[in-house]
Amino acid sequence: MMLELDMQSKSNGFKMVRYADDMVFICKDIDEAHSILDWVKNYLKSNRNLDIHPLSSEKDAKTQIKFDIKRDKLKFLGVEFDGERLLPTKECQGRFIAKIISVVKSTVGTAEKIVEINTCISQWCGYYAFTGIPDARLRSLSKKINKLCNSAFNDSTWESVDLLQKIKKFREKQSRKGLKRILPPAKFDDKYRWLMVYD
Numbered sequence: 001m002m003l004e005l006d007m008q009s010k011s012n013g014f015k016m017v018r019y020a021d022d023m024v025f026i027c028k029d030i031d032e033a034h035s036i037l038d039w040v041k042n043y044l045k046s047n048r049n050l051d052i053h054p055l056s057s058e059k060d061a062k063t064q065i066k067f068d069i070k071r072d073k074l075k076f077l078g079v080e081f082d083g084e085r086l087l088p089t090k091e092c093q094g095r096f097i098a099k100i101i102s103v104v105k106s107t108v109g110t111a112e113k114i115v116e117i118n119t120c121i122s123q124w125c126g127y128y129a130f131t132g133i134p135d136a137r138l139r140s141l142s143k144k145i146n147k148l149c150n151s152a153f154n155d156s157t158w159e160s161v162d163l164l165q166k167i168k169k170f171r172e173k174q175s176r177k178g179l180k181r182i183l184p185p186a187k188f189d190d191k192y193r194w195l196m197v198y199d
Helices: 003-011 030-048 090-105 110-128 135-152 163-177 190-195
Strands: 015-019 022-026 074-076 079-081 086-088
Touching (some): 003 030, 022 030, 022 074, 110 135, 135 163
Antiparallel strands (some): 015 022, 074 079, 079 086
């Protein structure tokens, strides 16, 4: 549904990243930002009968124009960018810990809880391995998780987790395999050939 928007954005020379209905446009100045925003609004309304959220300066607004990324970080798909580093958002980090707490409190058996917690940890580490998350933050998260699980599983069935080591393993695995094998080329016909990840 959004491929035509991508193609039009590309032909207009817009620098854009999109995942599903989440989009970021990189602009040289405020005038270009407003111009692109107006174009996107008009395009989506006239071609897809869709409306976007109104422009707002509220911290968690869906549609925003950011002036100073260092001061006012850009958040996109659970990652924040401060102009230099990519980091998991604090909200996603909080949801990660909340998920582990909900598994610990669930009524399933201990073995099932441990499998579910380890799966959750692996998914989180796999998703955020590409970010520059500081070692200190990973150690702090590991400590929280281990404290939760050690108190929940008092029969010593919990094997302590080290998120720093898990993230390092994901990074090594990704570099050994190469991104090309992890993200295979998307298949499109000639009309959408420019969308291919690799030539």
